[in-house]
Amino acid sequence: MSGTTVRERFLARRSFIELDARERARALLDPGTFRELAGPFDRLKSPWLPLQGVVAQADDGVVIARGSIDGESAVVASIEGAYQGGSVGEVSGAKLAGALELALRDFELGRPVRPLLLLETGGVRLQEANLGLAAIAEVHAAIVALRRHVPVVAVVAGMVGCFGGMSLAAALCSRLIVTRQARLGMNGPEVIEQEAGLAELDAGDRALIWSLMGGEQRQATGFADVLAEDDAEAIGAEVRRAFAAAAPTPRSERVEALIARLAGIDGERPPEPAALRALWGETRQ
Amino acid sequence: MEHLTFTYPAREAVARRVHIGVAGSGDLEVLLEPSADADAHVAVTTSVDGFGTVWKHVLDRFFTRFDGAAAIEINDCGATPGVVLLRLEQAVEALRA
Amino acid sequence: MNADHGLPANGLRWLEALTGSAGLLESPPRTVRVADAPLGAEAARFIAIVPDPRNRFPRARAGEAGIDEALGVAREVRRTIAEDVRREPRPIIALVDVTSQAYGRREELLGIHLAGAAAVDAYASARLAGHPLIALLVGKAISGGFLTHGYQANRILALDSPEVLVHAMSKQAAARVTRRTVEELEQLGERVAPLAYDVRSYARLGLLHRLIGGVNAAAPGPRDLERVRAELIAAVADARAGSRDLSTRLASPAALACRAASIAVRRRLAEQWDAP
Numbered sequence: 301m302s303g304t305t306v307r308e309r310f311l312a313r314r315s316f317i318e319l320d321a322r323e324r325a326r327a328l329l330d331p332g333t334f335r336e337l338a339g340p341f342d343r344l345k346s347p348w349l350p351l352q353g354v355v356a357q358a359d360d361g362v363v364i365a366r367g368s369i370d371g372e373s374a375v376v377a378s379i380e381g382a383y384q385g386g387s388v389g390e391v392s393g394a395k396l397a398g399a400l401e402l403a404l405r406d407f408e409l410g411r412p413v414r415p416l417l418l419l420e421t422g423g424v425r426l427q428e429a430n431l432g433l434a435a436i437a438e439v440h441a442a443i444v445a446l447r448r449h450v451p452v453v454a455v456v457a458g459m460v461g462c463f464g465g466m467s468l469a470a471a472l473c474s475r476l477i478v479t480r481q482a483r484l485g486m487n488g489p490e491v492i493e494q495e496a497g498l499a500e501l502d503a504g505d506r507a508l509i510w511s512l513m514g515g516e517q518r519q520a521t522g523f524a525d526v527l528a529e530d531d532a533e534a535i536g537a538e539v540r541r542a543f544a545a546a547a548p549t550p551r552s553e554r555v556e557a558l559i560a561r562l563a564g565i566d567g568e569r570p571p572e573p574a575a576l577r578a579l580w581g582e583t584r585q
Numbered sequence: 586m587e588h589l590t591f592t593y594p595a596r597e598a599v600a601r602r603v604h605i606g607v608a609g610s611g612d613l614e615v616l617l618e619p620s621a622d623a624d625a626h627v628a629v630t631t632s633v634d635g636f637g638t639v640w641k642h643v644l645d646r647f648f649t650r651f652d653g654a655a656a657i658e659i660n661d662c663g664a665t666p667g668v669v670l671l672r673l674e675q676a677v678e679a680l681r682a
Numbered sequence: 683m684n685a686d687h688g689l690p691a692n693g694l695r696w697l698e699a700l701t702g703s704a705g706l707l708e709s710p711p712r713t714v715r716v717a718d719a720p721l722g723a724e725a726a727r728f729i730a731i732v733p734d735p736r737n738r739f740p741r742a743r744a745g746e747a748g749i750d751e752a753l754g755v756a757r758e759v760r761r762t763i764a765e766d767v768r769r770e771p772r773p774i775i776a777l778v779d780v781t782s783q784a785y786g787r788r789e790e791l792l793g794i795h796l797a798g799a800a801a802v803d804a805y806a807s808a809r810l811a812g813h814p815l816i817a818l819l820v821g822k823a824i825s826g827g828f829l830t831h832g833y834q835a836n837r838i839l840a841l842d843s844p845e846v847l848v849h850a851m852s853k854q855a856a857a858r859v860t861r862r863t864v865e866e867l868e869q870l871g872e873r874v875a876p877l878a879y880d881v882r883s884y885a886r887l888g889l890l891h892r893l894i895g896g897v898n899a900a901a902p903g904p905r906d907l908e909r910v911r912a913e914l915i916a917a918v919a920d921a922r923a924g925s926r927d928l929s930t931r932l933a934s935p936a937a938l939a940c941r942a943a944s945i946a947v948r949r950r951l952a953e954q955w956d957a958p
Contacts, residue, residue, distance in 0.1 A: 394947035471799030567738030
């Protein structure tokens with residue numbers, strides 16, 4: 301790299317985590333190409349939240365934007381973690397699934413689209429339960445279908461992380477980029493503590509939580525592909541790299557390998573997180 | 586949850602629409618666009634009941650410095666008056682950007 | 683953590699009733715059962731997740747869909763795809779009675795989310811390969827358990843029984859998380875359709891292909907089995923005649939009413955998809 305010093309690069313760093321969903325989408329698309337679909341002024345709001353005294357946000361907590369990534373047509377779906385914990389309801393789920401379905405339709409018309417998911421979500425919005433869950437199933441279906449045409453790339457940055465049914469969506473993606481601050485797991489620590497007790501998991505023990513499901517642990521044990529700095533430019537570079545690379549075999553397809561690496565593990569006394577890294581650590585490609 | 590509406594006289598047209606904020610806890614989102622008539626109209630949906638007078642004071646204050654014929658939608662999740670004013674001012678800034 | 687009515691038993695019950703076999707596999711886990719039986723003129727594969735108190739993971743011993751269950755299902759579904767790669771893809775029937783996904787520290791450490799994704803991937807791939815995939819809800823269809831085993835189906839059928847519950851979180855867990863009583867949750871479900879647990883309310887959402895009434899979920903007799911087989915055969919034919927995606931879930935009269943927002947969002951996205 302010419303010219304820029306380490307100090308200059310440090311000062312130029314921009315936290316990705318501090319950006320809201322819309323700014324994150326804008327940051328990862330080529331400059332000047334961001335165009336939002338079904339945005340706040342379309343007022344596609346939750347029909348269910350006002351019935352329960354919850355204020356409905358005008359975009360229901362998901363931003364869908366078209367643009368380009370490295371000059372190639374793209375669509376970004378970015379979940380707003382600050383609204384209802386990024387939880388997926390009917391409308392937000394329809395935006396996620398609908399965007400992926402339209403990308404799929406474009407491929408059938410011979411028009412490639414690069415799909416990018418920015419996942420900051422606790423999973424299903426309990427206030428919309430069955431419609432949120434159904435939407436997540438539709439997101440899953442769309443990712444599997446779309447993956448045949450193009451890598452589906454996801455970023456989990458924090459601080460909400462990616463939980464619930466959407467953690468399965470992250471695991472279905474072709475490439476998953478995480479930060480150290482990210483967490484990725486099926487059940488949130490609070491719910492595990494509530495259901496299984498404090499001895500099982502102390503949701504207040506942050507070091508423990510991140511050792512189990514934090515970005516660094518996940519990348520070191522094969523659940524994520526790239527550990528990126530919390531920097532918009534760095535994450536953008538990883539996204540572009542993910543699309544430019546040849547599509548890998550998705551981790552969710554490697555059933556025999558997954559079964560094999562669990563084979564020797566004692567369900568009553570599994571390895572500690574650090575030991576698991578030694579067991580399952582993969583060399584970076 | 587409450588819905589409150591307010592009308593204020595306006596002097597200038599509003600050229601475009603802007604969106605600010607997130608309706609997260611302690612925060613609010615603001616949608617601002619040209620009004621359908623010559624007045625400014627504000628529609629507030631708030632998760633906290635009983636603060637109609639406070640909203641009126643905040644908006645009275647805002648409209649002493651803003652005279653655009655704007656239709657403003659506010660989706661509020663318990664923001665303080667200070668945060669409400671901040672977001673409204675951010676919306677005006679975005680309008681003028 | 684036990685389910686409210688004891689361990690889920692209808693998955694195994696219906697597997698045995700429909701196939702005459704308990705479906706025990708040669709290799710573990712014992713919680714994934716697979717048996718083949720004729721459905722009309724062809725052979726179909728039936729898959730169930732059943733409880734096993736001796737399961738490897740302590741938090742998956744009461745009928746939850748844990749890591750071993752999800753991976754076992756993924757393996758069996760992929761085996762089915764491979765076996766049928768040069769012939770007519772056979773129907774796959776997911777018999778669903780799962781309390782939820784497994785909640786535990788080990789599950790998170792060892793990646794239950796990826797195990798679940800592997801099952802979803804396998805089922806979706808089977809559907810895309812032309813296997814008519816039918817989910818028959820015979821008990822609980824909750825959250826990650828349902829996502830993993832059943833929700834990728836071409837058609838979802840359910841027994842009209844009080845034992846059939848569909849939701850994003852078990853009643854007890856949801857009550858604890860939202861700090862309400864179970865009764866309050868049930869009342870909320872009466873007011874807000876997607877929050878209800880019972881299958882009749884679920885049917886109003888437009889996701890269900892058929893609600894099969896007049897059948898004894900816990901102890902099906904020969905007439906019940908005949909009815910259900912006929913419904914499965916019809917669903918298989920309907921699936922084959924339709925698309926391989928999940929678009930029928932937005933097309934029924936119930937969906938047009940209860941999922942109107944889902945349809946409107948897709949329409950708006952399509953309208954704005956290409957630059958003006």
